[in-house]
Amino acid sequence: MKTAIDKQSVIKTADQYLMNTYSRQPIVFVDGFESTLIDSEGKHYTDFLAGIAVTNLGYSNEKVKSAMLQQANTLVHTSNLFHIEPQVALAKLLCDNSFADKAFFSNSGAEANEGAIKLARKRAYLTHGSEKNEIVAMKGSFHGRTLATMNMTDNAHYREGYGPHPSGFVFTPFNDSEALKQVVGQQTAAIILEPIQGEGGVYPATQEFLQTARQLADQYDCALIFDEIQCGMGRSGYMFAYEELAIEPDIITLAKALANGLPIGAILAKGDYATTFQPGSHGTTFGGNPLATAAGKATVEELLKEGFLDTVKEKSHYMKKQLLNLQANQPLIKEVRGKGLLLGLELNSAGATIVQEMLAKGFIINCTQGTILRFIPPLTISYEEIDAMVTALTDLLGELEV
Numbered sequence: 262m263k264t265a266i267d268k269q270s271v272i273k274t275a276d277q278y279l280m281n282t283y284s285r286q287p288i289v290f291v292d293g294f295e296s297t298l299i300d301s302e303g304k305h306y307t308d309f310l311a312g313i314a315v316t317n318l319g320y321s322n323e324k325v326k327s328a329m330l331q332q333a334n335t336l337v338h339t340s341n342l343f344h345i346e347p348q349v350a351l352a353k354l355l356c357d358n359s360f361a362d363k364a365f366f367s368n369s370g371a372e373a374n375e376g377a378i379k380l381a382r383k384r385a386y387l388t389h390g391s392e393k394n395e396i397v398a399m400k401g402s403f404h405g406r407t408l409a410t411m412n413m414t415d416n417a418h419y420r421e422g423y424g425p426h427p428s429g430f431v432f433t434p435f436n437d438s439e440a441l442k443q444v445v446g447q448q449t450a451a452i453i454l455e456p457i458q459g460e461g462g463v464y465p466a467t468q469e470f471l472q473t474a475r476q477l478a479d480q481y482d483c484a485l486i487f488d489e490i491q492c493g494m495g496r497s498g499y500m501f502a503y504e505e506l507a508i509e510p511d512i513i514t515l516a517k518a519l520a521n522g523l524p525i526g527a528i529l530a531k532g533d534y535a536t537t538f539q540p541g542s543h544g545t546t547f548g549g550n551p552l553a554t555a556a557g558k559a560t561v562e563e564l565l566k567e568g569f570l571d572t573v574k575e576k577s578h579y580m581k582k583q584l585l586n587l588q589a590n591q592p593l594i595k596e597v598r599g600k601g602l603l604l605g606l607e608l609n610s611a612g613a614t615i616v617q618e619m620l621a622k623g624f625i626i627n628c629t630q631g632t633i634l635r636f637i638p639p640l641t642i643s644y645e646e647i648d649a650m651v652t653a654l655t656d657l658l659g660e661l662e663v
């Protein structure tokens with residue numbers, strides 16, 4: 262284990278040489294295993310963040326590690342001007358285990374969403390002409406930070422000062438079928454939504470809302486896009502969150518946990534949408550490179566192992582019950598919600614100090630939208646670790662209450 266890192270020097274150099282885009286904790290991690298991270302001072306933390314829903318298999322999965330090492334020993338990059346064996350293998354694996362016919366690989370979530378929007382618009386253009394271009398997104402959504410994706414992300418602050426913005430994006434309230442019916446029409450190229458809103462505060466979509474979205478997409482011949490960048494890859498207790506509600510999209514986007522930490526994104530599509538892109542329509546230099554896709558293939562194989570997703574559902578059930586028990590005795594908690602190991606605990610007051618106090622106690626948790634504690638641990642988290650975190654949180658809220 263490496264611990265010979267001078268934290269203060271790292272922080273000072275970061276202040277001087279890195280653009281100041283993040284409010285970072287004054288912590289430098291140097292090692293990790295399973296659901297544990299170790300900082301430069303040797304302190305251990307139990308991780309309920311997983312690098313923001315990325316390291317779904319924890320920090321020391323042997324299969325993913327050996328896939329990466331094996332690939333790194335041969336080729337890391339060759340470009341998409343040639344065939345890439347692990348890319349093909351990952352595409353087949355994802356399609357064989359989903360609704361999709363074909364895949365396209367990018368390097369990040371925002372890029373996958375950009376590509377999905379281009380795909381939906383191109384298909385609408387080819388079949389109905391250029392007037393059909395509008396993208397319907399949801400209030401409370403998060404889809405990324407690029408020029409297009411921030412325009413379908415419901416956060417005006419992210420857009421401020423970056424105009425002029427691309428046009429053709431509208432917002433409608435999440436889980437409001439009547440409002441959706443009002444906004445979708447002949448002009449619509451795509452409806453995009455997260456089956457479980459993550460950054461927005463851990464809000465699952467209702468069956469009825471997804472059904473309405475599916476029916477409208479069929480009626481107006483537009484794409485139904487599910488952004489499963491956060492809730493996909495086993496996070497919901499299903500490989501893909503759409504499976505639980507049995508409503509199939511035309512396109513899904515993936516990233517985050519797809520390669521358990523290596524940068525990767527994907528668009529999966531079926532039918533017409535799988536064959537819309539032709540040579541020259543879309544592309545990327547790095548996307549689907551041998552290293553990322555070899556790691557992705559090993560990750561997906563691990564997630565698909567017999568019984569693995571059942572353990573996620575069981576842990577989800579257990580942890581949710583623990584949090585509901587806590588809520589029953591704790592007036593500071595307004596609501597517990599979420600699916601799989603994407604759980605949220607809404608507080609009646611700000612959550613930032615709780616995140617700090619939990620960090621001091623050795624637990625990494627997250628707070629989104631100011632008041633919603635979000636728990637997104639590695640899916641391999643143990644029951645003992647869940648118990649320890651809930652106990653620490655119970656003690657802390659007890660202290661805060663008085």
Ligand SMILES: *Cc1c(COP(=O)(O)O)cnc(C)c1O
Nearest residue numbers: 369370371403404405459490491
């Ligand atoms: C994180 C996230 C994105 C953006 O992914 P990046 O890799 O950060 O570009 C998009 N959509 C959802 C739902 C996300 O959680």
